[in-house]
Amino acid sequence: MPDQPRVLCTRRMPPNVEARLARDYDATLNPEERVYSEDGLVTGSEGMDGILCAGGDPLNAGAVERLSGSVRIIATYSVGYEHVAVGAAKARGIVVTNTPDVLNDATADVAMLCLLGAARRGAEGDRMVRAGEWLGWHSTMMLGVHVTGKRLGILGMGRIGRAVARRARGFDMEIHYCNRSRLAPGLEDGAVWHDTPESLLAVSDFLSINAPSTPETRNFLDAERIACLPDGAVVVNTARGDLVDDDALIDALRSGKVAAAGLDVFAGEPNLDPRYRGLDNTFLLPHIGSASLETRDAMGYCCLDNLDAFFAGRPCPNAL
Numbered sequence: 540m541p542d543q544p545r546v547l548c549t550r551r552m553p554p555n556v557e558a559r560l561a562r563d564y565d566a567t568l569n570p571e572e573r574v575y576s577e578d579g580l581v582t583g584s585e586g587m588d589g590i591l592c593a594g595g596d597p598l599n600a601g602a603v604e605r606l607s608g609s610v611r612i613i614a615t616y617s618v619g620y621e622h623v624a625v626g627a628a629k630a631r632g633i634v635v636t637n638t639p640d641v642l643n644d645a646t647a648d649v650a651m652l653c654l655l656g657a658a659r660r661g662a663e664g665d666r667m668v669r670a671g672e673w674l675g676w677h678s679t680m681m682l683g684v685h686v687t688g689k690r691l692g693i694l695g696m697g698r699i700g701r702a703v704a705r706r707a708r709g710f711d712m713e714i715h716y717c718n719r720s721r722l723a724p725g726l727e728d729g730a731v732w733h734d735t736p737e738s739l740l741a742v743s744d745f746l747s748i749n750a751p752s753t754p755e756t757r758n759f760l761d762a763e764r765i766a767c768l769p770d771g772a773v774v775v776n777t778a779r780g781d782l783v784d785d786d787a788l789i790d791a792l793r794s795g796k797v798a799a800a801g802l803d804v805f806a807g808e809p810n811l812d813p814r815y816r817g818l819d820n821t822f823l824l825p826h827i828g829s830a831s832l833e834t835r836d837a838m839g840y841c842c843l844d845n846l847d848a849f850f851a852g853r854p855c856p857n858a859l
């Protein structure tokens with residue numbers, strides 16, 4: 540229909556999301572999964588009223604400043620929005636929205652998968668079986684790090700961090716956390732608050748990183764902070780790769796200071812530091828935290844709800 544708002548969708552979306560997008564918008568979809576560069580986004584924005592983008596799309600200040608004047612909303616199909624220059628967008632009167640909440644459970648599930656996979660050597664065992672190298676049982680074969688009763692330190696006790704805590708309580712873990720501010724008792728639910736990251740790290744037999752990527756958190760887990768962890772700690776990251784100093788973590792995995800790491804996110808992904816691949820004590824996933832169909836549909840509907848509200852002149856439920 541000619542009077543529908545025009546929306547550039549930078550990624551292929553689940554069928555239900557694309558169907559609703561095509562029904563309610565004059566949508567430019569991306570069935571061939573073309574990768575949009577900064578210039579590609581600028582060119583593609585010509586005549587568009589809105590952009591539905593995803594994590595990793597380079598909507599940095601340089602790109603946002605050059606977007607077509609027709610663009611009035613950017614809806615990112617992600618909870619994290621470090622790839623969008625929100626300040627530059629606001630300065631141009633462009634609304635930016637994200638998808639909080641709908642991916643908490645799926646992401647927390649993958650945090651537990653990484654925690655267990657790293658602690659109990661999931662990837663190594665899988666490789667052994669597939670390679671036909673499993674020659675029989677013995678009592679000290681593939682011993683891992685015991686989970687029950689251990690202390691789990693959660694960096695970033697937002698909605699995802701709290702969903703991780705709920706799951707970890709089911710494994711009888713003792714929950715500690717560090718957050719900008721202490722949570723109300725109901726949200727804390729017995730977790731122990733630490734007012735400094737160093738104090739959290741000192742008790743983290745397991746560390747789960749669940750904080751967003753911001754100028755303050757980038758490179759959070761560096762050599763100095765790794766030194767604060769108990770020997771043989773397990774590190775889990777399902778937030779953003781740039782919170783970890785790869786050189787420092789790889790050194791610690793090699794020395795055994797960190798017994799194992801379960802990582803779903805990487806600096807520069809998908810081009811992760813290749814040294815991770817060569818380490819037996821890593822459990823590596825390709826950024827699948829939110830990758831269940833239910834969650835990916837819900838993320839798409841969340842973007843569409845924001846677009847619908849915006850173009851109907853209502854406040855967007857998830858405006859940043």
Ligand code: 8YV
Pocket residue numbers: 592593594595616617618619620642826828829
């Ligand atoms: C997305 C994510 O899959 O929501 C986020 O911040 O990291 C993932 O759920 C990814 O960013 C693609 O948009």
